[in-house]
Amino acid sequence: MKPIALITGAAGLIGGYLVRTAARWAPQWDVRGLSRAGADLTDSPQVAELWRRYYPSLVIHCAALSRTGACEQDPARARRINVDATRHLADLAHGIPFVFLSTDQVFDGSKGNYVETDGVNPLNVYGQTKAEAEQVVLQNPAHSVIRIALTAGTSPTRDRSFVEDMLRSVEKGSMLTLFTDEFRCPIPAGPLARALWEFVAQQRPGLYHLGGRERLSRWEIGDLLARWYPEFAPSIQPGSVADYQGPPRPPDLSMCSDKIQALLPFRLPGFRQWLSVGSHQGIDPWDEPPSDRQ
Numbered sequence: 001m002k003p004i005a006l007i008t009g010a011a012g013l014i015g016g017y018l019v020r021t022a023a024r025w026a027p028q029w030d031v032r033g034l035s036r037a038g039a040d041l042t043d044s045p046q047v048a049e050l051w052r053r054y055y056p057s058l059v060i061h062c063a064a065l066s067r068t069g070a071c072e073q074d075p076a077r078a079r080r081i082n083v084d085a086t087r088h089l090a091d092l093a094h095g096i097p098f099v100f101l102s103t104d105q106v107f108d109g110s111k112g113n114y115v116e117t118d119g120v121n122p123l124n125v126y127g128q129t130k131a132e133a134e135q136v137v138l139q140n141p142a143h144s145v146i147r148i149a150l151t152a153g154t155s156p157t158r159d160r161s162f163v164e165d166m167l168r169s170v171e172k173g174s175m176l177t178l179f180t181d182e183f184r185c186p187i188p189a190g191p192l193a194r195a196l197w198e199f200v201a202q203q204r205p206g207l208y209h210l211g212g213r214e215r216l217s218r219w220e221i222g223d224l225l226a227r228w229y230p231e232f233a234p235s236i237q238p239g240s241v242a243d244y245q246g247p248p249r250p251p252d253l254s255m256c257s258d259k260i261q262a263l264l265p266f267r268l269p270g271f272r273q274w275l276s277v278g279s280h281q282g283i284d285p286w287d288e289p290p291s292d293r294q
C-alpha cells in the first residue's frame with residue numbers, strides 16, 4: 001500500500017495541478033485531493049474526522065482565501081482559513097512532512113529579488129495572514145513553507161489564475177492597464193507542481209521561494225501573453241503604478257528561487273522562454289513537461 005498524500009485546495013489552481021500531475025511526478029504516493037466539498041477546513045471537527053479517515057503521511061496545504069480583494073473585504077474570514085485552519089492542520093501533521101504554500105506578497109516590494117532571509121512586511125491582509133501562518137508552520141523543523149510567485153494555469157473552475165482573470169476581463173470588453181513598473185517572477189503551473197513534488201521527494205524541509213526564472217513587469221507579462229492570445233493585444237495598454245489610485249501595491253515582488261532550484265533535477269522555466277515555444281492551442285499549455293520547453 002502506498003502512503004497517502006493529502007492535497008488541500010484540490011479544486012483550486014495549484015492543488016488541481018498537484019493532483020493531475022501526481023501520476024507523472026509522484027507515483028510513489030496515493031494522492032487524495034481534498035476540496036471544500038470534502039471538508040470545510042475551518043470546521044475543526046470535520047478536519048479531525050478527515051484526519052482519522054486518511055491518516056496521511058504527507059500534507060500539501062493549498063487551500064486558502066487567495067484573492068487579495070476578498071481578504072481585504074473580510075479579514076476575519078481570511079484569518080480563519082489562512083491562519084487558523086493552517087495551524088490546526090500543522091498541529092495534526094506534527095509527525096509528518098507538511099508543506100504550506102505561501103506567497104511573494106509577504107514582502108512589501110520595495111527591494112525585489114527577494115531571498116529567504118529577507119524580512120517580511122506585507123502590505124495587505126492576504127500577505128499578513130500568510131506571513132502569520134508561515135511563523136506557525138516553521139515552528140516545526142519537519143515542516144516547510146514555499147512562497148509561490150504569480151502562477152499561470154488553467155484552474156478547474158476556470159476563474160483562478162491571473163491569465164484566466166485577464167481573459168475574462170478582455171471577453172467583457174474591458175481595457176486592462178498593465179504597469180510597466182510593477183514586477184513579478186511568473187511561473188506556469190505545470191512546472192510549479194513538478195517542482196513541489198520533486199521538493200517533497202528531497203526531504204529538505206524549510207523556507208523556500210518558488211517562481212519563474214525571469215523578472216518581468218506586468219506590462220511585459222501581458223505583452224508576452226498577447227502572442228498566445230491575440231485577443232489581448234487591442235485590450236491591454238501600458239501604465240504606471242504612480243498613476244494608480246487605490247490601496248498600496250508592492251512594486252517589485254520578484255523572488256530568487258536559487259535555494260529550491262539547487263534541489264531540483266530540472267531548470268525552473270522563465271515565462272518568456274515558456275511562451276516562445278508552442279501555443280495555447282494544446283490540451284493545457286501550462287502543463288507540458290519542462291523538458292519539452294527547454
Ligand SMILES: NC(=O)c1ccc[n+]([C@@H]2O[C@H](COP(=O)([O-])OP(=O)(O)OC[C@H]3O[C@@H](n4cnc5c(N)ncnc54)[C@H](OP(=O)(O)O)[C@@H]3O)[C@@H](O)[C@H]2O)c1
Pocket residue numbers: 008009010011012013014015016035036039040041042061062063064065066067081101102103104147148149150151152155160161162
Ligand atoms: N495562484 C497563484 O498565483 C498563487 C501565488 C502565490 C501563492 N499562492 C498560494 O498557493 C496556494 C494555492 O493557490 P491557488 O491559486 O491554487 O488558490 P485557489 O485557486 O484560490 O484555490 C484555493 C482553494 O482553497 C479552497 N478553500 C478555501 N477556503 C476553504 C475552506 N474553508 N475549506 C476547504 N477549502 C477551502 C478554495 O475553495 P473555494 O473555491 O470553494 O473557496 C479553493 O478551491 C494558496 O495558498 C495561495 O495563497 C498562489
